[in-house]
Amino acid sequence: METAILRDTMHTLSDTHAPEGEAAPMTAKIEARQTNVHYGDKHALKDVSLDIREGEVTSFIGPSGCGKSTFLRCLNRMNDTIDGCRVSGTVMMDGEDIYDPKIDVVQLRARVGMVFQKPNPFPKSIYDNIAYGPRIHGLAANKDELDEIVLTSLEKAGLLAEVKDRMEAPGTGLSGGQQQRLCIARAIAVSPEVILMDEPCSALDPIATAKIEELIDELRENFTIVIVTHSMQQAARVSQRTAFFHLGELIEVGDTEQIFTNPKHKLTQGYITGRFG
Amino acid sequence: MPFSFLLLVLAGLSVIAYRFGVSRARAVAPGRQAVLHSRPMYHGLYVAIWCGIPALLVAVAWVAMQPILVKGLVMGGLPDAYDALPKARLDLIWNDIRNLALGDVVRADPAPEIQAAAETFRRLYTIGNAALTVLCLIAAPLAARYAVRHVSIDLRARNRVEAAITVFLVASSLVAIFTTVGIVLSLLFESLRFFAKVPVLDFLFGLHWSPQTALRADQVGSSGSFGAVPLFSGTLLISLISMLVAVPVGLMSAIYMSEYAHRKFRAVAKPLLEVLAGIPTVVYGFFAALTVAPFIRRAGEAMGLSVASESALAAGLVMGVMIIPFVSSISDDVINAVPQAMRDGAYALGATKSETIRNVVVPAALPGIVGGVLLAVSRAIGETMIVVMAAGLSANLSFNPLDAVTTVTVQIVTLLTGDQEFDSAKTLAAFALGLVLFCVTLGLNVFALHVVRKYREQYE
Incomplete structure (x- = not known):
């Protein structure tokens, strides 16, 4: 049974990827080819090849432990901070291999921002939380410019109205949803090209979630966004393209509408109809 | 029977x-x-x-x-x-x-x-x-x-038995509390007897310490003078020197251990560092007196300085080394307690490792680190053996680290060793000094624990 699924999987992989190059009319921001990740002995991600298109929201779905977060963390080399993690294959961003030894990981992460599952504001004031990135990268020449960056970032993250009277209050004192928007503002402040979001709403209530989803839709104008989510409705609502992962493999990728209305692979169909996962 | x-x-x-x-x-x-x-x-x-x-x-x-x-x-x-x-x-x-x-x-x-x-x-x-x-x-x-x-x-046998167990547990914890209360009261009453002989203000603000009193009326000897300021200043000086050693070294080694060191290195190095805390203080004492103090004296003379053979510097340096594990161990724990999410957040913004540590990890851990440092300070103030052996007995009112100074604890030891009358001002002075010491270290400990606890509330 399992081998049958595996064989099927391999089959679909070659199916979906051959035509992808021509099928994508928009330019690919990130191209991953044959990406493998090992955690010690564990083969966590197997031969994933995927394009992330510029100016779109791409969502990764799949059951827990399927490798979607692992793949996400390959895109800004956050896996580097984990002991015993090895990445092979190539991940090209704007034609440059981000795993090339010449690439400075610090600069890469300034170009590829990230928002985490649990809001993780620094134990500093709201202002300093946002100003931290611009400060370490020297993006502002003086205090006025820094103020400007902080205010626009908060504005874009839809948080400005709620916090403008208490910029010196600690970031940890905000509500969960506000904290997550603070983290998004913090990521935006460095003017990245890509924003990765690892289940950004899983710790939030439905109202805060709705606000974040609305925000993601607005941010699409200026940023390429990749979002990992456990909620298929969320993937359907916010993303233009969806990739389905299962057991460390990329099973199927396509336009969100196609994935949710007419999945090609029966594993995908099983997952989106709730038969497993 | x-x-x-x-x-x-x-x-x-x-x-x-x-x-x-x-x-x-x-x-x-x-x-x-x-x-x-x-x-x-x-x-x-x-x-x-x-x-x-x-x-x-x-x-x-x-x-x-x-x-x-x-x-x-x-x-x-x-x-x-x-x-x-x-x-x-x-x-x-x-x-x-x-x-x-x-x-x-x-x-x-x-x-x-x-x-x-x-x-x-x-x-x-x-x-x-x-x-x-x-x-x-x-x-x-x-x-x-x-x-x-x-x-x-x-x-309701179960409830009765549970109640009996509670009583037993309360009684056990009362033993510790009553012991503390007993010690404080004995210090307090003996100190009151001392203050009946020597005015409190003379003791706390007097600049001259010479606790010798004449035993008989016809004896040649001083009438004693109990100005404790030279002792306080000596204690302060030596504690300051030791903290100047212990805080930077301890903090840096904690940062290295928790953030940079490989797991295997850490597994070996951390217990080794903590061995420092296990060395008996008397061993530190003769190390200070026989090795460090002569070295400092020779080095000072080579530079044309006059150095007392028992100097505050020697005692302070060695005491600083002794306290390193207190600072490093507590700092290491609180740095490890900073959630990985904080570091991830900084890395994801493109911060380098040292930027992350300087701007995010250490500030987040700071209350805990301060708590650890304060505990170390109270340890330094209360430390006796090293200063007895290395710092000397002369109560100089001096802030020059090359002079010999003496501390509160050293004076308590000298006042109470040997045959003593237990109602002379000389002996009773030890209790007054003990009371001051107790109040200072208690205050520091309470403050330190308060700071540490405040930190814990933030992340759990």
């Missing part, structure tokens, strides 16, 4: 009572234990507690009261001539009687009435012990019987 044997018998009786309780509980609800409010085990414990505890309390009270009663009876039995003697003399006689009765060394040929009193003493003790044994051996089974009769389906 000796007291320890009596306790053993009581314990044995309690075990038997336990069995009785269990079987009684089974008997009141034969074959349907579910109707019992508590499981048979709890009924057994309930009976055992009733058996053991009242008898034990009686025994303890008896043992506490017996010497007082016996003394009253024995002294009352002495001929009337003795009643007129002064109290101190009577105490001596009482000692004689006791020593004679217990077979200890006594003064040569005691008077016959003393011998008679010793005989009474011995007899009273024998009777008392026998009475105690009988009393306990009657009380225990009686109480157990009372408890067994109470065993019934509705008896």
Whole structure:
């Protein structure tokens, strides 16, 4: 049974990827080819090849432990901070291999921002939380410019109205949803090209979630966004393209509408109809 | 029966009572234990507690009261001539009687009435012990019987046993608290006696420390002067030097250990670092006195400085080394307690490792680090052995680290070692110094614990 699924999987992989190059009319921001990740002995991600298109929201779905977060963390080399993690294959961003030894990981992460599952504001004031990135990268020449960056970032993250009277209050004192928007503002402040979001709403209530989803839709104008989510409705609502992962493999990728209305692979169909996962 | 044997018998009786309780509980609800409010085990414990505890309390009270009663009876039995003697003399006689009765060394040929009193003493003790044994051996089974009769389906034995356990736990924690209170009170009362001889303000703000007092009126000697400021300044100076060593070294090594070091290196290096804390302070003391101090002296002279052979610098440096593990161990713990999410957040913004540590990890851990440093300070202030051996005894009011200075703890040691009268200002001064030391370290500890606790609330 399992081998049958595996064989099927391999089959679909070659199916979906051959035509992808021509099928994508928009330019690919990130191209991953044959990406493998090992955690010690564990083969966590197997031969994933995927394009992330510029100016779109791409969502990764799949059951827990399927490798979607692992793949996400390959895109800004956050896996580097984990002991015993090895990445092979190539991940090209704007034609440059981000795993090339010449690439400075610090600069890469300034170009590829990230928002985490649990809001993780620094134990500093709201202002300093946002100003931290611009400060370490020297993006502002003086205090006025820094103020400007902080205010626009908060504005874009839809948080400005709620916090403008208490910029010196600690970031940890905000509500969960506000904290997550603070983290998004913090990521935006460095003017990245890509924003990765690892289940950004899983710790939030439905109202805060709705606000974040609305925000993601607005941010699409200026940023390429990749979002990992456990909620298929969320993937359907916010993303233009969806990739389905299962057991460390990329099973199927396509336009969100196609994935949710007419999945090609029966594993995908099983997952989106709730038969497993 | 000796007291320890009596306790053993009581314990044995309690075990038997336990069995009785269990079987009684089974008997009141034969074959349907579910109707019992508590499981048979709890009924057994309930009976055992009733058996053991009242008898034990009686025994303890008896043992506490017996010497007082016996003394009253024995002294009352002495001929009337003795009643007129002064109290101190009577105490001596009482000692004689006791020593004679217990077979200890006594003064040569005691008077016959003393011998008679010793005989009474011995007899009273024998009777008392026998009475105690009988009393306990009657009380225990009686109480157990009372408890067994109470065993019934509705008896809330579990709740009673739980309550008894709570009382036991409270009593245990009270032991520690009362000990502290006792120490503080003894310090306080002795200090009050000292302050009756030397005004508080002279002690706290006087600039001259020379605690020698004349024993006799005709003796050549100073009348003593108890200005403790040189001691406070010496303590402050040495603590400051040691913190200048311990805080940077400890903090840096903690950062290296928790953030940079490989897991295997850390597994070896951290225990090694903590070995520093396990070295007896007297070893640090002679290391300071015999190795570090001469080295500093030679080095100072090579540079044309005059260095006392016992310098604050030597004591402070070595004490700093001793305190490193306090700072590094606590800092290491709090740095590890900073959630990985904080670091991820900074890395994801493109911060380098050192930027992350400097701007995010250390500020997040700062309250805990401050707490650790404050604990280390109170350790430095209270440290004795190193300063006794390396810093010297001369109470100089100086902030030059190359001078010999002395500290509060060193003076307490010198004031109380050797043969001393316990009512002279010289000896009592030690208690006043101890009280000051206690207040300072207590204040620091309370403050440090408060800071550490505040930090903990933030992340859990």
